[in-house]
Amino acid sequence: MPSSRRIFLQTSAALALTAWDVTALAQTSRPAQEGSTQDYQARDLDWLDSVRQRAVPVRLYLPKSNAADSPGKVQASWPLVIFSHGIGGSRHGYKWFGQHMARHGIASLHLQHVGSDLNLWRGNPLGLVGRLQDAAKESEALARVQDLRFALDTLLASNLGPSFDPQRIVAAGHSYGANTTLLAAGARVQRASGLMDFADERIRGAIVISAPPFYGESDLAPILEPIKVPSLHITATEDVIRIPGYFSGADDRLKVFDATGSEHKWLAVYADGSHSMFTDRTRTGGAELNPLVKQATQSLALAFLRAVWDDDHQALAAWPLQHAALLARYSAPPVLHATRG
Numbered sequence: 001m002p003s004s005r006r007i008f009l010q011t012s013a014a015l016a017l018t019a020w021d022v023t024a025l026a027q028t029s030r031p032a033q034e035g036s037t038q039d040y041q042a043r044d045l046d047w048l049d050s051v052r053q054r055a056v057p058v059r060l061y062l063p064k065s066n067a068a069d070s071p072g073k074v075q076a077s078w079p080l081v082i083f084s085h086g087i088g089g090s091r092h093g094y095k096w097f098g099q100h101m102a103r104h105g106i107a108s109l110h111l112q113h114v115g116s117d118l119n120l121w122r123g124n125p126l127g128l129v130g131r132l133q134d135a136a137k138e139s140e141a142l143a144r145v146q147d148l149r150f151a152l153d154t155l156l157a158s159n160l161g162p163s164f165d166p167q168r169i170v171a172a173g174h175s176y177g178a179n180t181t182l183l184a185a186g187a188r189v190q191r192a193s194g195l196m197d198f199a200d201e202r203i204r205g206a207i208v209i210s211a212p213p214f215y216g217e218s219d220l221a222p223i224l225e226p227i228k229v230p231s232l233h234i235t236a237t238e239d240v241i242r243i244p245g246y247f248s249g250a251d252d253r254l255k256v257f258d259a260t261g262s263e264h265k266w267l268a269v270y271a272d273g274s275h276s277m278f279t280d281r282t283r284t285g286g287a288e289l290n291p292l293v294k295q296a297t298q299s300l301a302l303a304f305l306r307a308v309w310d311d312d313h314q315a316l317a318a319w320p321l322q323h324a325a326l327l328a329r330y331s332a333p334p335v336l337h338a339t340r341g
Contacts (some may be wrong), residue, residue: 007145007227016278023172025207030064030215033175033314034332038064038319039061039063039064039103040061040062040063040064040103041061041063041064042059042060042062042098042099042102043059043060044060044091045057045058045059045060047150047151049150052146054115054146054147055114055242056110056111056114056151056295057090057091057112057114057299058111058112058114058151058155059091059104059109059110060107060108060109060155061099061101061107061109061110062078063102063103063105063106063133064102069330077164078105078108078163078164078165079105079106079107079164079165079168079170079209079305079309080107080108080109080155080165080170081106081107081108081169081170081305082108082151082152082165082169082170082172082304083097083108083109083110083172083173083177084111084144084147084148084171084172084173084174084176084181085111085112085113085117085173085174085177085245086173086174086175086178086210086279087120087121087132087136087175088117088118088119088120088132089112089117089118089174089177089244089279091110091112091259093279094174094279094280096280097301098110099299100301100302101138101301101302105162106302106305107151109155111147111151113142113144113147113180114265115135115139115140116135116140116144116176117307120132121333123333129244129245132243132244133244133246136215136243136245136246136266141160141180144176144177144180145198147184147263148180148200149169149184149200152169152200152202162267163236166202166297168309170203171184171185171200171203171206172207172208172209172301173208174205174210174278175209175211175275176212176280177214178209179211179212179214180225181206181208182211182224182256182260183198184198184199184200185200185206185231186228186261187216187224188222188223188226189217190222197226203229204229204230204306204308205231205232205304206229206230206231206232207231207232207301207304208232208234208256208257209234209278209297210234210235210236210239210241210253210275211235212241212246212248212252213248213252213255215246218283220255220300221259223255224260225259225261226261227262228261228262228263229262230265230267230304231260231264231266232265232266232300233257233267233268234267234270234278234297234300235250235254235267235268235269236250236269236270236272236273236275236277236293236328237250237269237271237273237276237328238272238273238275238285239253239277240275243276253314254267254269263272263333264333265331265333266304266316266330266331266332266333267269267329267330267331267332268297268300268320268327268329268330269330270289270326270327270328271326271327271328272285272286272289273286277289277293277294278293278294279311293326296323298318299315299319299322299323300316300319300323303316303318303319304316316332317332320332
């Protein structure tokens with residue numbers, strides 16, 4: 001398969017991963033369009049990575065507190081999830097996830113990857129397939145990992161940085177964002193010039209929703225086995241990707257789970273559904289099933305984070321019994337013990 005169809009990384013561009021300029025960035029902060037509620041606050045921030053001359057827009061969901069209203073006044077030490085969207089998404093997506101995290105005391109930073117975001121849907125419809133295929137090139141896969149590291153660097157270096165617990169950071173993502181999450185969590189690829197390693201040591205766990213295969217790579221084990229942080233894999237029996245040139249069946253999600261190397265990994269497979277059920281769309285996958293899956297996934301993610309950060313497995317052990325009617329399969333580690341990195 002041509003390299004343009006591989007969601008992986010060009011060796012020649014890999015050195016750019018170390019070129020970070022957190023201080024020389026253009027940045028604005030403003031309340032998000034939906035504003036504040038009684039139990040969380042959302043803020044849009046427009047950042048620029050001056051090294052790459054690439055915009056990195058983000059939306060930050062914060063637990064409601066005076067610290068959120070007055071940046072620089074530290075009154076909390078929030079855990080943090082950094083979320084990467086699927087192809088054609090934006091920072092405004094996955095509200096169902098970010099809002100729920102913030103309501104439960106966890107900050108959620110939602111990235112927008114400008115080379116594979118909602119702008120793909122704009123322009124001449126006849127060029128859509130080409131735009132989607134361009135967005136899946138190795139150069140964009142690399143840029144997305146850079147976006148994640150840059151955004152985390154920038155947030156922690158900001159005046160809100162002391163409000164976050166650096167020992168409690170987890171990466172999450174849907175579809176293409178799941179691949180980005182896996183790379184940040186420790187996935188590696190072998191190239192002629194050597195081993196490419198994109199792990200961010202601050203990532204203590206991974207929430208992987210609807211992960212595509214690594215296109216063009218026949219053996220996932222060497223790529224995903226190096227992931228040692230706890231991982232939660234979420235999919236559905238009808239979780240099918242139908243992008244031209246990138247078709248992927250639901251069995252590919254299971255192959256990603258099987259190849260992931262962590263001793264502490266969980267898999268939840270919902271019955272039926274769809275690939276886009278995990279976006280903010282409310283009817284895809286079934287008008288009745290869709291909200292039930294989102295609610296179940298919200299509680300599953302919280303239970304997983306409690307296990308990762310607090311070594312408290314009670315909610316995670318109870319979850320499959322509570323949601324058995326929705327599940328086609330559930331897998332958990334045979335032995336539960338400390339998972340904190």
